[in-house]
Amino acid sequence: MDVFLQAMLSNAAASSVLALLVACLSRPLERRPAILHGLWLLVLIKLITPPLYQVPIPWPASKTVPAADTTELQVVTVEADDLEVAAVRDTTGPAQTAGEQVMLAPTEASAPAARPIDWRRWTAAAWIIGSLTVLLVTVRRTVRFHRLLRAARPANDDEREWIEGLAQRIGMRRAPVIGWVRARISPLVWSVGRRPLLVLPTDLWKILDEHKRSTLVVHELAHLRRGDHLVRFLEVLVTCLYWWHPLLGWIRQSLRDAEERCCDAWVVWAFPDAARSYAETLLDALDFVHRSDPVEPLLASGLGKVPHLQRRLTMIMTGMSRRSPGLPGRLGLLAVAVALLPLGATWAQAPAEAKDGRGEPGQLRIESGDMAIIARDAEFAPDGKILLSGNTLIAPRDTTIELSGPLDDVIGKLEKLIADLNKNPGSSGAGRVRVEDLEKLRDDLKQKKTHGGDGHHIVVKSMKLDLPLTQEVKEKARLAEIHVRANVVSAVDIAQLHKAQKEVQELRAGIESSMKKLEAAQARIRELGGEPGETPVISWTARPPGKTVMHYVVTRPVTITRSSPETGKTTTKPSGERKAREISVAVTAEYKPDPEKQGKEKQPSRLGAAADSRRIDQIEKRLRELQDELQRMKKSAGDRSDTRTAPGQ
């Protein structure tokens, strides 16, 4: 669509320039109407042939309005230099922030998620509607006229013979059919039917003598002979396409004037002695057509038409114009045509930016010089906010680097990335800033690791650059959305989630069976009169699995919306005042408690899955100690009495 729009606008501009040039030639070529006609025809043809040059069209800058439709993603461009780590938040804390989604809402100033008004689309729509309207009106009028002409009286044999004679005189093989009408219209050629129809008004005929009649008919025949009736169809086509073109009416009028002059020249050529009668006939016909018209105001009457008629009559009377362009004229026209009308299409010169993925919908792209951070699973919330969930990506520009997996690995990869960037910092100092960002991120991650202890199994979701949002990704985002609603936390891979849940269940079963053994052992020790020691208290966390523990929002002012799936509340707070440049890096930690137990436990603790396994170790160690003690006690008891009771039974 863009290509056509561009090409047609270019054509409109080119044809306007050409029209002005041809207009300058109209005086020098006054005696060569055929050449002039050819040039005007070229101007018209120029409008429907591929453009020679693409004229850049200054589209108005896109205004932004809030996105109404959420099915399409818009391009978001963020300058790297504006990036900074504005907030590093630890959301491991209270359980009510569990399952937090961070929504980045553009502030009004930058509005990266806003949808630009697509001027091209609206222009194209208006254009097409206009074209269809013109076409419809043309077809309706044509059909009506054609139907009315059925009332025309066909010619008798004498008349037919007469017209065939005149046709032969100007070298036509086949004469048109005559249709007599009783209307105050100018004689005309109607070529919509199977065979061209020469429409002649009966009443005009009555006031013309034989000579005048012949000149009029030859004029109309000359139109047919020249193929002007075919030009009409071209004219209709161009008018439908360029109905808005301010110069088109003038171009068409000039073309017709040239046509009339050519036909005048034909008449003068066919009847050299009848120039005067012919000139008078034109005035008679004009008078006949308009005789009954209401009197026009003096100024409106034939304004601009009289000088034109004067010239036309002068040319007829002096008989100086040539009816055909002649060989040199033809060759000249051909040369101009070859120069102006490219035979090889230039439609292929599609604007280069179309190939560049930029501007394509369905892609969220955040640029930052050599670096970009992309939210792969970004989704536009119905209120126009961007929802970033899971799979948040970082990558050097034009490269695909994936940071994923356990925290240790991610830190290692970050180190490497930082080292790479330091080696090759890019063309500007901007690269430095980004390395600092990465270093900060790395340090935060390290701190997180030590702070959280070894018990935390932190998984960082991966990232990529320039990933178009495929259907698969969209589907994933959709699933993730459902996930969030089901209060199970952010967009983790569902298969992975199920696996984690299974592991949690196994782990829990292991701990519980160990506990049972321990309790049995302790009971036995007590039974034997020993001291069983302390029983460990196990409680399960109500925290959902796969919780986000950290959220790095690399940002300048954005509105952060937190929606808590537990309370159902959404809080929005704007952060800062500078233009928003936001990027989010999500670090996700996966815990492995049993989701079934969520909320049921009376004494929730915030032990993670790994902590649970540490607890198992403790329990098992304690169990072994108790068993050892039991053995010792059994031994000493066996020394005292023959007890056959097996320990632990």
Next chain:
Amino acid sequence: MGDLQQDVTEAELAVLQALWDSGPSTIRQLVDRVYGQSGTSVYATVQKLLERLETKRCVARDRSGAVHMFRAAVHRDELIGRRLRAVADSLCGGSMTPLLTHLVEGKGLSAKEQRELRALIERLDGRKRK
């Protein structure tokens, strides 16, 4: 002419056609001729069309008999000629639907302009003869 400014529609033209073809008729006869069937709905349609044609002064009504007789008050050629002219004007050069080439386009000339142009022809003719 001036009192017949409104153009007749296709349906009205069909009724007029029937009147031209078979002379003065009653509504019932016209219904048969125009629609080839009878019924209250088409009867009402034709009645409405006749009323409209009457206001456009294309049809005259004779109320002397028990059943009203209608006859065409406009000549066929005259009406078709006027319509032809109207559509031809809409199809010629200056319009958005350029499908006709007129021998002479544009508005009519005033008597003075006519005289001037004819004088011009006379002058040029005289010069040529010398």
